[in-house]
Amino acid sequence: RPGEKLYEELLIGDNVSETSHPRIMRAEEQIIPWFELENMLEALEKAAKDDDFERVRAVLKRAVSGFVPQCEIGDLLWKRRSDAIHHL
16 A cells, blocks of 8 residues: 555664574664662652652663653643742
């Protein structure tokens, strides 16, 4: 059918190698050991519960290789509450 996607590329890293099949590639991705991932997830959850957005960002920077935040942190809920108080 026109416009139908015929294949899916699932590789996200740069470390890709060929296999014996011309249409099958192998990815060598970074693996985080479970105990490290578990610690990162716990730190992320605690930071989120504490509304500590700087710490959330710091955990993500450590956890995700190459992660670069694209914008400033914006707390829309705080802004909405603050705006509502100032309009009283």
